[in-house]
Amino acid sequence: MEFRRSRAIVPVLDVLEEAGSTNDVLVSRAAGLPDLAVVLTDNQTGGRGRLGRVWVSPPGKAIAVSVLIKPSGLPVESFGWFPLIAGLAMSRALSPLVPGAVEVKWPNDVLIDGSKVCGILTELLPDLSGLVIGSGVNLTLSADELPTETxxxxxxxxxTDIDVDAVLAAYLRHLITLYREFETAGGDPVTSAVRDEVAEACHTIGRSVRVLLPSGDDLLGTAVGIDEDGRLLVETDAGITAVxxxxxxxxxx
Incomplete structure (x- = not known):
């Protein structure tokens, strides 16, 4: 595909026939690329998810997209909002395409009627000058090709009409709009309204959840909100914990 619509939105769009990880490719090239450069493939052979999980799909049936973010003047502490911003952007891009409810699961999944259609992995550049946002979207996998029951x-x-260029262009437009609003507000999620917009789309808020913490402990409670650092607020009998x-x-x- 030529990706004409998508190429009109970003300064660089490199379509690879195959990649181990589009995030790895973009991180390795980042020094010589501008803000919002994009690398993508429909044949990613070594994709990664959060917590060391592997993300693999049959060639031609999913798309892996990585976007380089080189923000101007944003503190590194604000970078934790970008998985949430990307999830919101992707949910807005996919919502018009399907009859079901498209929602965000904290911190980095996009769901359709509760099932995962997209995962997002952000990685800091080694010099902390920016980050790479990787997204993997299941496009035309059949039910028996899906990696999990969820x-x-x-x-x-x-x-009914899956136009990859249209999906990508919609995602990039929404991502850039949210990114620029966030950047203009100096990385303030409240002033930029990013926190409120993410919270409104977040399927996790209001639900009973189990959180497996990095320590290995389980936290059981109700997700009640997202704080100014992008942390999930979970209410238990002991009070509210920011995750x-x-x-x-x-x-x-």
Whole structure:
């Protein structure tokens, strides 16, 4: 594909026939590339998810996209908002394509009717001058090709016309809009309204959750909000805990 719509939005768009990890490719090239440079492939052979998970799909049926972010004047502490910003952007891009509800699961998944269609992994550049946002979207996988019982694809979710360039262009437009608003506000999630917008789209808030913390401990409670650092607020009998990192499971009672 020529990706004409997407190429009109960003300064660099490199389409690879195959890549081990588009994040790795972009990190290695970052020094010579501008803000919002993009690398993508529909055949990623060594993709990674959070917590060391592997992300692999049949060639031609999913897309891996990495976007280089080189923000001007933003503190590194604000970079933790970018997985949430990217998830919100992707949810807005996919929502018009399917009949089901498209929502964000804290901190980095996009769901359709509760099933995962997209995962996001952000990685800091070694010199901390920016970061790379990697997104993997399941496009045309059939039900028997999905990696888990809680996964879905645009095809399985009912999308009838899957135009990869249109999906990518919509994602990039929404991502750039949110990024620029956040950047203009100096990385303030409240002034930029990013926190409120993410919270509104976040499927996790209001649900009973189990959070596997980096320490190995389980936190059981109700997700009640997102704080100014992008942390998930979980209410238990002991009070409210702010979770910066963890593997979240939505519980069904």
């Amino acid at each position: 996964s879905t694809s645009l095809l399985v979710a009912g999308a 910066a990192a963890g593997d979240v499971t939505h519980l069904r009672y």
